[in-house]
Amino acid sequence: MSETINLTLRVWRQKGPRTQGSLETYKAIDISTDxxxxxxxxxxxxxxxxxxxxxxxxxxxxxxxxxGMCGVVVNGRSHGPEKGTTLCQLHMRHFSxxxxxxxxxxRSKAFPVIKDLAVDxxxxxxxxxxxxxxxxxxxxxxxxxxxxxxxxxxxxxxDAAACIGCGACVASCPNASAMLFVGAKVSQLALLPxxxxxxxxxxxxxxxxxxxxxxxxxxxxxxxxxECPKEISISNIARLNREYFKAGLFxxxx
Amino acid sequence: xxxxxxxxxxxxxxxxxxHRFELxxxxxxxxxxxxxxxxxxxxxxxxxAASLAELGYNVKNFCIQDSPRRAHSIxxxxxxxxxxxxxxxxxxxWRLFYDTIKGGDFRAREGNVxxxxxxxxxxxxxxxxxxxxFARDYGGLLANRSFGGSQVSRTFYARGQTGQQLxxxxxSSLSRQIAAKKVEMxxxxxxxxxxxxxxxxRGIVVRNLVTxxxxxxxxxxxxxxTGGYGNVFFLSTNAMASNVTAAYRAYxxxxxxxxxxxxQIHPTCIPVxxxxxxxxxxxxxxxxxxxxxxxxxxxGDKRQPHQIPESERDYYLERKYPSFGNLVPRDxxxxxxxxxCDEGKGVGDTGLAVYLDFADAIKRDGxxxxxxxxxxxxxxxxxxxxxxxxxxPMMIYPAVHYTMGGLWVDYNLMSTVDGLFVMxxxxxxxxxxxxxxxxxxxxxLADGYFVIPYTIGGYIAGTSFPEITTDHPxxxxxxxxxxxxxxxxxxxxxxxxxDDFHRxxxxxxxxxxxxxxxxxxxEKAKKKIQExxxxxxxxxxxxxxxxxxxxxxERAGRVADFLEFGxxxxxxxxxxxxxxxxxxxxxxxxxxNEAQRDDENFCHVAAWEYTGDDKEPEFHKEPLDFExxxxxxxxxx
Ligand SMILES: Cc1cc2nc3c(=O)[nH]c(=O)nc-3n(C[C@H](O)[C@H](O)[C@H](O)COP(=O)(O)OP(=O)(O)OC[C@H]3O[C@@H](n4cnc5c(N)ncnc54)[C@H](O)[C@@H]3O)c2cc1C
Ligand code: SF4
Ligand code: FES
Numbered sequence: 001m002s003e004t005i006n007l008t009l010r011v012w013r014q015k016g017p018r019t020q021g022s023l024e025t026y027k028a029i030d031i032s033t034d035x036x037x038x039x040x041x042x043x044x045x046x047x048x049x050x051x052x053x054x055x056x057x058x059x060x061x062x063x064x065x066x067x068g069m070c071g072v073v074v075n076g077r078s079h080g081p082e083k084g085t086t087l088c089q090l091h092m093r094h095f096s097x098x099x100x101x102x103x104x105x106x107r108s109k110a111f112p113v114i115k116d117l118a119v120d121x122x123x124x125x126x127x128x129x130x131x132x133x134x135x136x137x138x139x140x141x142x143x144x145x146x147x148x149x150x151x152x153x154x155x156x157x158x159d160a161a162a163c164i165g166c167g168a169c170v171a172s173c174p175n176a177s178a179m180l181f182v183g184a185k186v187s188q189l190a191l192l193p194x195x196x197x198x199x200x201x202x203x204x205x206x207x208x209x210x211x212x213x214x215x216x217x218x219x220x221x222x223x224x225x226x227e228c229p230k231e232i233s234i235s236n237i238a239r240l241n242r243e244y245f246k247a248g249l250f251x252x253x254x
Numbered sequence: 255x256x257x258x259x260x261x262x263x264x265x266x267x268x269x270x271x272x273h274r275f276e277l278x279x280x281x282x283x284x285x286x287x288x289x290x291x292x293x294x295x296x297x298x299x300x301x302x303a304a305s306l307a308e309l310g311y312n313v314k315n316f317c318i319q320d321s322p323r324r325a326h327s328i329x330x331x332x333x334x335x336x337x338x339x340x341x342x343x344x345x346x347x348w349r350l351f352y353d354t355i356k357g358g359d360f361r362a363r364e365g366n367v368x369x370x371x372x373x374x375x376x377x378x379x380x381x382x383x384x385x386x387x388f389a390r391d392y393g394g395l396l397a398n399r400s401f402g403g404s405q406v407s408r409t410f411y412a413r414g415q416t417g418q419q420l421x422x423x424x425x426s427s428l429s430r431q432i433a434a435k436k437v438e439m440x441x442x443x444x445x446x447x448x449x450x451x452x453x454x455x456r457g458i459v460v461r462n463l464v465t466x467x468x469x470x471x472x473x474x475x476x477x478x479x480t481g482g483y484g485n486v487f488f489l490s491t492n493a494m495a496s497n498v499t500a501a502y503r504a505y506x507x508x509x510x511x512x513x514x515x516x517x518q519i520h521p522t523c524i525p526v527x528x529x530x531x532x533x534x535x536x537x538x539x540x541x542x543x544x545x546x547x548x549x550x551x552x553x554g555d556k557r558q559p560h561q562i563p564e565s566e567r568d569y570y571l572e573r574k575y576p577s578f579g580n581l582v583p584r585d586x587x588x589x590x591x592x593x594x595c596d597e598g599k600g601v602g603d604t605g606l607a608v609y610l611d612f613a614d615a616i617k618r619d620g621x622x623x624x625x626x627x628x629x630x631x632x633x634x635x636x637x638x639x640x641x642x643x644x645x646x647p648m649m650i651y652p653a654v655h656y657t658m659g660g661l662w663v664d665y666n667l668m669s670t671v672d673g674l675f676v677m678x679x680x681x682x683x684x685x686x687x688x689x690x691x692x693x694x695x696x697x698x699l700a701d702g703y704f705v706i707p708y709t710i711g712g713y714i715a716g717t718s719f720p721e722i723t724t725d726h727p728x729x730x731x732x733x734x735x736x737x738x739x740x741x742x743x744x745x746x747x748x749x750x751x752x753d754d755f756h757r758x759x760x761x762x763x764x765x766x767x768x769x770x771x772x773x774x775x776x777e778k779a780k781k782k783i784q785e786x787x788x789x790x791x792x793x794x795x796x797x798x799x800x801x802x803x804x805x806x807x808e809r810a811g812r813v814a815d816f817l818e819f820g821x822x823x824x825x826x827x828x829x830x831x832x833x834x835x836x837x838x839x840x841x842x843x844x845x846x847n848e849a850q851r852d853d854e855n856f857c858h859v860a861a862w863e864y865t866g867d868d869k870e871p872e873f874h875k876e877p878l879d880f881e882x883x884x885x886x887x888x889x890x891x
Contacts, residue, residue, distance in 0.1 A: 002528075016803075032528055036638075039530050042753070049751050049797050049806065057803055059320065061493040063533050065634065066418055067324040089637050114464055115803040122441070125321050129433040133426035134385045138305040138703040141376070141383035145340060148394030158387040158412060161419060165323055194385045 068164030078168035106171035130209035131202035169224035175216030183236035200247035278715035285310035295322030298678025299479030300424035301702025307436035330417025331538035333409035358686020359835035455674035488760020512682035515827035520655030521587035544615035666709035677701035687835025748793030
């Protein structure tokens with residue numbers, strides 16, 4: 001049953017990428033426990049607006065846990081306390097009356113803050129551009145059923161492909177590594193016959209680009225897997241390492 | 255204005271081939287001399303930008319979100335249709351064509367829909383080649399499921415994340431072209447106007463949403479793939495940034511808007527639960543394959559669902575439509591849910607919900623099978639409602655979902671403005687008065703991968719282009735108008751927030767221009783919208799300034815356009831004196847409460863021309879000729 005709670009919010013406010021930010025305090029009053037976290041922020045923003053203050057900037061779009069646009073650190077946890085849940089799918093019934101909630105942006109060199117809680121994740125697009133695709137032009141494909149894929153492989157590929165590119169893995173990692181994100185894409189395509197011809201090139205190029213963009217190294221902390229809202233498995237990182245190793249050993253595309 | 259749809263001659267089956275042969279070609283080496291702007295990175299825009307770049311054109315691609323991968327298409331759940339007939343049930347291009355025409359209640363063009371069915375198979379091939387992980391059978395071949403409005407299983411899917419996987423496929427092709435420097439990508443940009451030079455669309459004005467700067471971009475042709483306008487209702491299943499602005503600005507520059515009143519209300523969404531609510535969540539229609547829809551037989555029965563014995567339940571869809579049962583098309587399912595609730599049989603706290611029950615399916619197939627098919631949807635439902643649909647029936651209610659109306663385009667997907675093309679949900683062309691499930695993804699990708707790459711070439715090859723740059727006065731003037739509008743929005747400093755206006759507009763649209771429409775209600779809505787719009791421009795409160803990442807300002811611009819566009823929808827609804835598909839005027843219904851078309855007088859596309867602010871738009875008619883199918887009263891009994 002729905003009830004209402006009162007909360008204290010400590011929210012990171014920062015005017016722009018090059019300005020200093022700080023935590024500001026706001027009250028969130030009469031919050032229905034059926035609200036989503038973002039709807040709670042909407043309510044606070046409406047009040048700030050009416051009071052002549054600037055509302056809190058935060059990214060969001062689908063509010064269904066699929067676009068990967070939302071994401072902040074809630075009480076030190078990426079996307080908040082619920083496992084396997086994006087911020088937009090987190091509901092206020094997981095908080096209690098009187099709680100103080102700390103709300104901060106993703107923090108990583110590769111994701112500079114744009115304003116308040118919104119960050120620039122363009123580095124993820126650059127990573128995909130480095131090889132997260134199969135080189136096939138529109139028009140030339142053969143009949144789809146000419147290429148059977150064992151169901152198990154297809155399912156595993158789908159598990160990896162479920163990544164929404166939100167960046168929580170990077171934000172949660174002590175090294176700000178993007179290995180889970182890259183591992184998911186490399187795995188999806190390595191598991192499918194379509195991805196095989198370019199597998200070596202892909203693994204090498206994506207890993208190299210990851211380094212260039214300022215993401216850190218993976219030291220097996222497993223925070224990424226724990227905080228990933230789509231529960232992408234770190235077995236994808238192991239597969240990425242194998243693909244990378246294989247590419248280095250057997251290919252001429254270094 | 256004569257509306258010429260430019261449908262090629264010849265037999266339906268040969269039209270597209272013939273047209274492709276007759277279209278002029280741009281020599282491969284010359285393509286790099288032409289620039290094309292594509293606005294939008296959803297299935298339509300993403301596929302088009304990638305494909306045009308593959309052909310050699312220079313593409314500039316724009317989107318509102320921080321990455322092209324986040325376009326609203328990502329949220330599509332259920333699947334995509336194709337006429338592969340892998341299931342051997344007797345499907346064919348003709349059957350997909352026929353189902354789509356009939357599902358649209360005979361208000362779409364035969365030529366366009368046939369082409370859509372023809373290229374549907376290429377789409378699946380293309381997506382598989384990109385590595386889209388579609389669901390597969392044990393033998394490793396592609397799996398299919400069925401969807402509303404069809405009696406064959408022709409829907410391809412990737413769990414409940416089909417839109418995501420198709421979009422990521424298009425995004426991967428797009429990323430490859432960005433890396434190849436054939437596409438220049440502009441994220442966090444909002445198109446606020448189109449620039450027309452000597453009657454040709456030659457560019458756009460966009461706002462950089464991070465810095466607030468207005469930027470001008472020129473090209474030889476402009477392609478809009480900016481999605482649908484469902485958010486005019488405030489609450490819808492669309493993503494928060496979905497808007498009508500790009501399409502509406504084009505309308506104000508001379509592109510006709512077709513059938514704006516055709517909106518689709520999806521039958522299976524999670525019911526509204528509070529006034530703070532920001533959006534509605536769809537539960538994929540594929541659930542109707544296994545879920546049974548019911549309400550208590552008696553009015554006002556407030557017992558918990560498990561306390562209501564089988565004999566006191568009314569499985570009203572199965573009862574009324576024995577051959578399609580729970581799989582009737584969306585408009586029929588939605589109207590029936592509303593009718594049950596209007597009769598006082600609705601369930602849940604608000605009485606605005608019906609049950610969707612999986613108990614029988616779980617008994618028949620086992621929980622595992624159901625979980626594999628719908629696991630993520632059940633999980634999403636539980637997250638939002640804190641109820642477990644494996645144990646207790648889901649509660650669902652219709653919600654605004656898709657807009658069949660859009661900018662008028664001809665067979666080449668060109669609007670009434672030369673060089674301005676429109677694709678995907680933003681155009682009006684393929685779904686008539688009602689879209690069947692799993693056909694929007696098909697249309698977006700058909701337009702982007704397989705139609706525009708040819709038709710835009712035909713336009714470019716046959717057109718002479720004066721040399722221009724963004725220094726041309728048309729760019730300066732358009733940018734100035736955009737700036738003045740933004741300044742105005744910020745200067746009002748009234749008392750009501752943007753969302754407050756938006757919510758009120760949405761309620762008006764839902765009450766009077768939603769599932770059941772009446773003339774008096776529509777008249778009332780018109781007046782209310784005009785008043786609200788008047789108040790908006792005097793009393794809206796937009797905080798912050800324009801040289802900044804200002805999300806309130808973004809929304810204010812969109813809501814300002816919705817406040818004009820809503821009236822256009824109502825005007826269109828009033829003018830269409832019949833019921834068809836998603837447009838249901840209560841004065842026109844059969845004895846069995848089905849939509850009653852008037853083929854003699856309304857078998858046409860209604861296309862509206864902007865004539866000035868606060869002036870009635872001018873009506874234009876494109877008659878629809880049906881040479882290959884017989885117009886029948888749709889029956890799903
Ligand atoms: C929840 C949900 C589930 C669905 N499930 C299915 C399904 O299973 N099967 C099916 O066939 N259909 C489904 N649909 C419908 C389908 O998803 C959409 O109709 C389709 O994806 C629209 O694609 P599009 O490319 O036309 O536009 P969109 O995907 O909406 O993309 C619009 C693009 O335009 C950009 N844009 C918009 N305005 C501007 C502007 N002013 N300036 C710059 N850029 C702009 C956006 O940033 C975005 O990139 C579903 C819809 C919803 C809401
Ligand atoms: S791997 Fe998980 S946390 Fe990282 S971007 Fe993908 S979905 Fe987000
Ligand atoms: S808003 Fe799309 S994932 Fe949260």
